[in-house]
Amino acid sequence: MIDVAQRANVSTATVSRVLNNSSRVSAKTKQKVLQAIDELNYIPNASAKSLRSQKTRTIAVVVSDIHSSYFAEIVKGIENMANSRKYRIVICDTQNEREKEVEMMSLAMDRTVDAMVFVAPIISNDEIKAFVDRGYTVGIIGRHIEHPSIPCAYTDNVKISQEVIAHLLDKGHSRIAFLSGYADSTDSYERLEGYMKALTFAQLPYDQELVENGQFNENGGYEAFRRLWFKSLDITAIFAANDEMALGVYRACRELGITIPEQLTVIGVDNNRVAKYITPKLSTVEQPKYAMGALLVEKLIDQMNDNDFIDQRVFKVDSKLIIRESSSISIDRTGSVST
Amino acid sequence: MIDVAQRANVSTATVSRVLNNSSRVSAKTKQKVLQAIDELNYIPNASAKSLRSQKTRTIAVVVSDIHSSYFAEIVKGIENMANSRKYRIVICDTQNEREKEVEMMSLAMDRTVDAMVFVAPIISNDEIKAFVDRGYTVGIIGRHIEHPSIPCAYTDNVKISQEVIAHLLDKGHSRIAFLSGYADSTDSYERLEGYMKALTFAQLPYDQELVENGQFNENGGYEAFRRLWFKSLDITAIFAANDEMALGVYRACRELGITIPEQLTVIGVDNNRVAKYITPKLSTVEQPKYAMGALLVEKLIDQMNDNDFIDQRVFKVDSKLIIRESSSISIDRTGSVST
DNA sequence: AAACATATTGAAATCGATTTCACAAAATGC
DNA sequence: GCATTTTGTGAAATCGATTTCAATATGTTT
Known part of the structure; x- marks a missing residue:
């Protein structure tokens, strides 16, 4: 910066002023300074800048x-x-x-x-x-x-759950499992709240057995689903806390020979990239x-x-519910299946 | 830092020395300084540090x-x-x-x-x-x-192509298209080189019509494949520059009613997350x-x-070739298909 | 005990910018 | 034409660390 100042025959204060448009500088000197900056290929040092400005x-x-x-x-x-x-x-x-x-x-x-x-x-x-x-x-x-x-930006988790569960109830499900994330995360807590509210609204009982916690990723979903499934709870639908976990459910189902959506309906949250490529396409919630x-x-x-x-x-x-193939099948109380 | 120095009854120079273990400081003063740092909850300012050290x-x-x-x-x-x-x-x-x-x-x-x-x-x-x-x-x-x-770290693109093409030739393909990325990228150029080498090695002709460029993403693959396909070139296999592009091919195929791998074999590069979830699972190259x-x-x-x-x-x-479902079918010269 | 080496410390310069303050020059008012 | 305001500029202080250099304290050798 000193070099620039010398070359333009001004003080560093003036160079600084030109750089920041801070106070009036005459057109002529401004021109000189800009030219010197250009000729010397000068770039202000970020550390010095933020040290002084505290920003x-x-x-x-x-x-x-x-x-x-x-x-x-x-x-x-x-x-x-x-x-x-x-x-x-x-x-x-x-x-x-x-x-x-x-x-x-x-x-x-x-x-x-x-x-x-x-x-x-x-x-x-x-x-x-x-x-x-x-x-x-x-x-x-x-x-x-x-x-x-x-400041906070977030989606209404309670509402997400309610919409998902309402959709599943609409499709005739009554044994809906909830694959939640870390038990102590706010997300998990709020979604659980929505899940319970929706059930209550539909006058269905809340069964704690149907809620399983896991990690917020593919493997978490895989493991949590297996724990659930081996309890033999007559589950017909799974609401997973996110699409990653839903993919874990897909993997487990493939291994266990469970067909989606015929034997099991799955819904995730996120609308991630894989959701629309995988077979069957995953129903999910877009935020x-x-x-x-x-x-x-x-x-x-x-x-x-x-x-x-x-x-x-x-x-x-x-948020917005996106219905795809993984929740495309309705069931009725007798257990028969229709698309 | 001045506060720390005063509290410990030393100079800022000494504080700095304690912080950086730079030169010998007596155990006693070191102790005092550390205590002052702790009590004041002092954290050195990053800008000042890098201004002085130029790092x-x-x-x-x-x-x-x-x-x-x-x-x-x-x-x-x-x-x-x-x-x-x-x-x-x-x-x-x-x-x-x-x-x-x-x-x-x-x-x-x-x-x-x-x-x-x-x-x-x-x-x-x-x-x-x-x-x-x-x-x-x-x-x-x-x-x-x-x-x-x-310094550079990279995979041998020529070799990648050669292995992929060798695998495809092995499966009986002779009309193998290459979906390349930006025409002027080094990757594309080297992969093309490998593609040509492999063909030459197999004593097959190089047909420029079989090479199509596109963007390095899903949509690039989709569009490039459609351009290729509508030329009606009797393609039986596609080598896509990356998995994203291969996914574009999948989408185009679904729309056009082309079945993978029966009617078309597809191979990508990257082994990305989707590759192993999608149906059919995508053969690819792991780096x-x-x-x-x-x-x-x-x-x-x-x-x-x-x-x-x-x-x-x-x-x-x-790199390592990962063979999955999308290239699981062999064809012979008569056009009949076997798994 | 004098001479010298070594260990520990502080004062002050420095990194490269911004900003305050003061001052001179130019513009304006009367 | 003189007082007053406005404009443009530079010298120097400052941001918060590190580092050099010198000074003092301590230890060692003869």
């Missing part, structure tokens, strides 16, 4: 598995919105490890980033609140946290992932740049 | 689509190795836009990162070389660049993605920390 214009996005289309879509929404606001994002993959999620907080603590977005985090609401109360800026996707300065990412990060950036801004903080977005 | 211990990983399992696995390899060397990585998704790939270079230019890893980049070798010659540190995955200071990522970044870090280090710079890793 990095960078947001960390913490996801548990970039591989999953759920996260990938959200990240795209975040990225595009962030870029349009001249923010950079860094994507942090925790590979489903709780410990790594905590580690990532150091990015905010050492001021590598200005803010963090946690997507469907593993850590508890209380931990996040404590973190925010220590002065860090955080946004959450996929969960709702009651806190005045934490506006891209929009959640974009909305949330826009809100977060607004919040960082204007502390008074106390607009809407919580985004509860709508 | 960020951060590596940018540029991929064209984090969603793809090809990239995701590589990134995991990179991340784990980088972390074990106390480096951070930032993942940059270019969403297949060439322009964004170029933009990402600014991360190195403004010293936000110490080095960049390009995974299967779109930009040309010459552009990358020019960048490196301007003093930036770069590693490449998925392509080979002849340059003394660019050691995780290992490529880890190897490359280890090399890159070594190179940054020791300029004399002129060990192996190029990693040509082995």
Whole structure:
């Protein structure tokens, strides 16, 4: 920068002013400075910049598995919105490890980033609140946290369950199993709530045997389903907490010779890429992932740049049931089958 | 840091020495300093640190689509190795836009990162070389660049093609189409070379009509296949440049009523997640993605920390053909079919 | 006990930008 | 034409760490 200043015969202060359009600089000197910058191929040093300004214009996005289309879509929404606001994002993959999620907080603590977005985090609401109360800026996707300065974007899990179960009841099912994720995740809890509500609404009993927990991935679904199935509970339909788990159910069924949807109806959540390729095509629930990412990060950036801004903080977005082959068959009470 | 120094009754220099174990500090003062750090909950500022040290211990990983399992696995390899060397990585998704790939270079230019890893980049070798010659540190995955200071990890594309084609010839195919990616990508070029070599080896003619280019994704495969198919070339097998494209072929076939593998054999490359779920299961080629990522970044870090280090710079890793249902059928010259 | 080596520490310079403050030059008002 | 405001610019302080250099304290050798 000093070189630029010398070449343009001005002070570094002026160079800085030109770079940031901060205060008026005469057209003539501005021209000189720009030319010098160009000739020297000068690029301002990011560390120096953020050291002085105490801002990095960078947001960390913490996801548990970039591989999953759920996260990938959200990240795209975040990225595009962030870029349009001249923010950079860094994507942090925790590979489903709780410990790594905590580690990532150091990015905010050492001021590598200005803010963090946690997507469907593993850590508890209380931990996040404590973190925010220590002065860090955080946004959450996929969960709702009651806190005045934490923006959240999430889908109504209760409603998702209710719609799915209503659809299954409509198809004549009454023994509907629920493959849930980690028992203590908010998602799981809310979906279970919706599941129970829907049953109650249909005046069906809630049988705890029909609920099984597992990991939020293919193998989790596979194992949880096998535990369920070997209990011989006359299940005719499975509601899996996400499509990955539903794929695990598919695999188990293939091994066990159970045909979908004739012998078993399966529904997932996410509408991931595989869902529409696999045979039979998987019924699922679509969430506006891209929009959640974009909305949330826009809100977060607004919040960082204007502390008074106390607009809407919580985004509860709508989901949509997508009915495909895996839930295309109706059954009646006698056990006979019709398409 | 000044607070810490005051609380411990030492200078900031000493605090810094304690933090970095740089030079001898007496056990007693060290203890005092550590205690003060702990009590004040002090965390060094990353910007200041890297401004002074001219190092960020951060590596940018540029991929064209984090969603793809090809990239995701590589990134995991990179991340784990980088972390074990106390480096951070930032993942940059270019969403297949060439322009964004170029933009990402600014991360190195403004010293936000110490080095960049390009995974299967779109930009040309010459552009990358020019960048490196301007003093930036770069590693490449998925392509080979002849340059003394660019480490590369890649698979032998020629060999991949040869093995795939050999397998198909073995199954009795002689009209084998090749769905290539961008015509000017190195991958495409090398695979085409392997394709031609294999044909020559089998004393079959090379028919340019059988080669079609498309985008490296599902839709690219779909469209390229349709262009091919409507030329009515008596194709019995398709070799797609990656699994995504193969999935596009699947979709087109479903629409056109072509059965796989009875009427058409399909093989992809990548062994992505969908490949083993879809019906029929897709034959493909597995590359050691995780290992490529880890190897490359280890090399890159070594190179940054020791300029004399002129060990192996190029990693040509082995791939493996995975035969599944989509290529399970043999044909003979009379056109009859057997499993 | 003097001379010298070694261990420990602090003051101050430095990294490369931004920003405050002051001041000169130009523009405006009367 | 003089006072006043506005504009444009530079010198120097600052952000928060690291590192050099010098100074002091301690230990060792004769």
